[in-house]
Amino acid sequence: MPQLQIFPVLRTLGFVFWLSLPLIGLIFWLGSSFVGDKILSRDYDHKKSLQADTQMAWQMKRKLVAIDVEILPQTGISLVRVKTNHSTLKTMMFEFAITEPSKLEAKLSQELGLSPERVKELIRYRPVDHQD
Template sequence: MRQVPLFPVLRTLGLVFWLSLPLIGLSFWLGSSFIGEQILSRGYDHKKYLQADSQMAWQMKKKIMAIEVETLPHKGISFVSVKTNHSTLKTMIFEFAIVEPRKLEAKLAQELGLSPERVKALIRYQPDNQ
């Protein structure tokens, strides 16, 4: 009875390649987790800060065209629509739990960064439809 040599048969099946593949995958997995941990644990110091609030308030002072208010006294809320001629921001919509005009104007002046006199000049009240 003749025996078939085992090593040449395994070589023809590509077993050397298939046995080395998991070792290569394991090394890539361990290497990438180590590199990822190093990158994610590194601190990030950025010196530039975004100052959008002050710039937006300054721009909006000049760009507000009209303020329309619809009050619903029976629900105790007011819907405010602020129309601007800003190129990207055409309308801002607010909802306040205030129905008294004086308090609403003060709150709008605070939110928009405008003077109370400017808010009074721009504001228009719509009557309740109910």
């Protein structure tokens, strides 16, 4: 008989509700880990960011104004200043360990993504004052 008196007390405390909570929690935990694994193991598509990068490079090619070169033969270095009419990037500075103009033009063409003819149109060599 004492067992029969316990059941009404357990029902008033919501025994069935409290026993089902851990089961519900376990189901949510397993379900969320399954969904998380599926999402994290999915491949990420990089095409959008690459398109943005190529678009920025194309805009920079279009907006180059001048390439000023100062060759320092005594140190074996060429200082290059690329001027643009871009709204945020006005000047780019490069330093190359090249003093021969044809090799320098080829390297600039490669670095800036321009054709060699376009580099020859924009490039200006500044004379170096020799101070001995």
